Amino acid sequence: MQEFISPQITAIRERYKASLPDKAVMIEEQIEILSSAGAARDLSATHEVLHKLAGSAGMYGYDDISALSRTAMACTVEKKIDLLLAQLAELKSLLEQHA
Amino acid sequence: MNNTVDVIVQQKINEQLFQKLELAYFCVDHSMRVKDASDNLIDYGYEPIRPGSDIEDHIDFMIGLDSHTELDLPIVASPSGIPISVSLLPSENQLTVLIVNASTQADQRQLLQQKANENELLVFQQKKLMVQLEQASLELEKKNMQLEEASRLQTSFLSGVSHEFRTPLTSIIGYTNLVKQDLQKVSQELVPRIVGNDDSPNYLRAVQRSSKHLLSLVENLLDHGKLDSNEIVIRPxxxxxxxxxxxxxxxxxxxxxxxxxxxxxxxxxxxxxxxxxxxxxxxxxxxxxxxxxxxxxxxxxxxxxxxxxxxxxxxxxxxxxxxxxxxxxxxxxxxxxxxxxxxxxxxxxxxxxxxxxxxxxxxxxxxxxxxxxxxxxxxxxxxxxxxLDEPANSLEGIPVKPLRILLAEDDTDIADLVCMMLIERGIEVDRVENGALAVEALKKGRYDLVLMDIHMPIMTGYDALAELNARGDTTPVVVMSASAVDADKAKAIELGCRGYLVKPVDVDDIIGMAGQVLS
The missing domain is CATH 3.30.565.10 (Histidine kinase-like ATPase, C-terminal domain)
Structure with a gap:
């Protein structure tokens, strides 16, 4: 079934797509912060960024970004830093691919 | 009937009774000297008794008895082994002792005793069986509990292991995709020089296939665990x-x-x-x-x-x-x-x-x-x-006037999209960026429904729900959150939210939920 998409919605989607490189940079920043923070790292800011990305990316049809953000969120809760860094790197790549 | 006939009849009756009961007797004076004795005492194994002799020398059950007291002795065995009942009937001058064959009573008594014994045995066996049954039941219950615990541990172990597998598996699949995409970017001639041989793309496909298969197996194990512990919720x-x-x-x-x-x-x-x-x-x-x-x-x-x-x-x-x-x-x-x-x-x-x-x-x-x-x-x-042909505001249970929704969402990417999608379905939408502004907007205006995010600055969705409760505001609130964690949902429901949508959501999700909440 062909879905009708209004020009307004198309414009909003385009704007979101255009913001993906910025979001990739945001993830890159989180990777740098986490890599340099040592044991004193605070994961709440990373969790917040991922939480927003999980919600918004899925709404715009980027299911892979949303799912990966959610998986990475679980790593912040479970404090699995190495795995989290790997997930963030993958997330950054995904964002760049979709941009 | 004259006296002569009377005497004859009485004698006949006596004879009959004597014969029927096999009645024997003897009489003693109060010094226990024999005065008279019937001949048929020998039928019971007694020696012939001479008058004037001491009865205690002939009949042992008489030893120590009182000749003045009326008494029925319990059934005893005669010297020939026949069960007899003995009655002592004292009078002024003598004591008459009647002996009757009591075989029938003894047999009946023995039969009754036997039945009583059998009943007692049955009751004993029944009690024993009941105790055994109770023990077996307790053991069964204990085994059942052990099995349930083992099953719970197995499910918990499988869920734990599956969860641990899932995260690295998603990474394997993701990275394999990246490598495959990188390889697709370079020319086919260069592939063997980069990765070693011509078959590498096939190897990658095999890794992808196997990883995806493994992921689907892990997902099945996780679902099984959740179903087993009733954690799966159907979200219509x-x-x-x-x-x-x-x-x-x-x-x-x-x-x-x-x-x-x-x-x-x-x-x-x-x-x-x-x-x-x-x-x-x-x-x-x-x-x-x-x-x-x-x-x-x-x-x-x-x-x-x-x-x-x-x-x-x-x-x-x-x-x-x-x-x-x-x-x-x-x-x-x-x-x-x-x-x-x-x-x-x-x-x-x-x-x-x-x-x-x-x-x-x-x-x-x-x-x-x-x-x-x-x-x-x-x-x-x-x-x-x-x-879909019906306008959104005429769904069953939703008011006929245009539906008015307040959207509390700090993420502009989401707020812009949700607003536009709802407006295109004929729904009036006002939007605010945090919980405090949502509470203010509800003080000023009337809305059919609030769509509330949870993680917002200044005032969270939870705090806004609590504030609305304290103010007695009954506008239905549907929470829209990226968190699929059950505890978050439970907290929102405890605070009185009427529905919980996990992002990503589309406009049909929101309209479906609105229909449920408002109907």
Whole structure:
């Protein structure tokens, strides 16, 4: 079934797509912060960024970004830093691919 | 009757009685000297008794008895072994002792005693059995509890292990994709120089295939664990069911094309019908059933039939595969059961999960099969309908005037999209960026529904819900959060939210939920 998409919605989607490189940079920043923070790292800011990305990316049809953000969120809760860094790197790549 | 006749009759009666009762007697004076004795005492084994002799020398039961006291002795054995009853009848001058054959009473008494003994034995055995039964019951209960605990531990272990597997697996799949994409960017001639040999792309495909297969097995184990501990919640929402069936057909067509199996889909569903059901769980059930049918059919066809009767969805999956024996039909619903064709087996959980999901959605899975004649699996689900042709504000239960929604969402990406989607469906939307502004807006204006995010600056969605409760504001609130954590949902419900949507959501999710909350 062909879905009708209004020009307004198309414009909003385009704007979101255009913001993906910025979001990739945001993830890159989180990777740098986490890599340099040592044991004193605070994961709440990373969790917040991922939480927003999980919600918004899925709404715009980027299911892979949303799912990966959610998986990475679980790593912040479970404090699995190495795995989290790997997930963030993958997330950054995904964002760049979709941009 | 004269006196002479009287005496004769009395004598006759006496004779009869004497004979019948085998009555013997003797009389003694109060010094226990024998005055008289009947001849038939010898029938009982007594020596002939001479008058004037001491009775205690002849009859041992008389030793120590009082000649003035009337007494019935208990049944005793005579010297010849015959049971006798003895009555002592004193008078002024003498004591008369009557001896009667008591064999019949003794037999009856013995019989009664025997029955009493038997009854006592039965009662004893019954009590013993009851104790044994009680012990067995306790042991059974204990074993049952141990089994339940073992099953819980097994489920918990499987869920834990599966969860641990899932995260690295998603990374493997993701990174493999990246490597594959990188390889696609370089020219084919360079591939062997970069990765070592020509077959590397094939190796990557194998890794991807295996990882995805492993991921699906892990997902099945996780679902099984959740179903076992009743953690799976069915989330019905307005769903285009035709799209669900078309998706399943598209997804499984490539699998059937790799075999000599024709996948047919007879989908008789209205194109614009939205049914309120859990689309992801329905999709999961269909993929399991049609996927199984294709997997186990080597040649022939698999047919997926779907139709609506009123508000009931009928689904049938029929294949021309090898069929299932009656013996195996009883086992296929058991978790982890694998058929004899181990080459095609998975976790043995797909059908178990599907059956439970169908039950949770209000249906029942029926399986008919015969060896060599294929298999038919069918189920029916309640599917309350909503039509896209109708304006959103005329859905059942929603007021006739345009629906007015307050959206509290700090993420502009989400707020812009949700607002536009709702406006295009004829819904009036006001938006605010945090909980405090939502509370203020509700003080000033009247809304049919609030869509509330949880993680917002200044005032969170939780705090806003608490504030609205404190103010007695009854406007229904639907929480829309990226958190799928059950504890977050439970907290929101405890604070009085009327519905909980996990992002990503689309406009149909929101309208479906609005319909449920406002009806």
């Amino acid at each position: 929402k307005a769903t285009n069911i035709l799209e669900v069936f078309e998706d399943v057909e598209l997804l499984l067509k490539p699998l059937s094309n790799t075999k000599q199996v024709e996948l047919r889909a007879n989908i008789d569903l209205p194109p614009k019908a939205l049914a309120v059901l859990d689309d992801s769980r329905l999709r999961q059930c269909l993929i399991n059933l049609v996927g199984n049918a294709v997997k186990f059919t080597d040649i022939g066809s698999v047919t997926l039939d779907a139709s609506l009767t009123g508000e009931v969805l009928h689904v049938t999956v029929e294949d021309t595969g090898p069929g299932i024996s009656q013996q195996d039909l009883e086992k296929i619903r058991l978790p982890f059961w694998q058929g004899s064709d181990t080459g095609k087996a998975g976790t043995g959980l797909g059908l178990t999960i599907t059956e439970r999901l169908v039950e949770l959605m209000g249906g029942e899975l029926l399986i008919k099969s015969e060896l060599g004649k294929g298999t038919v699996v069918e189920f029916e689900l309640p599917a309350p309908l909503v039509y």
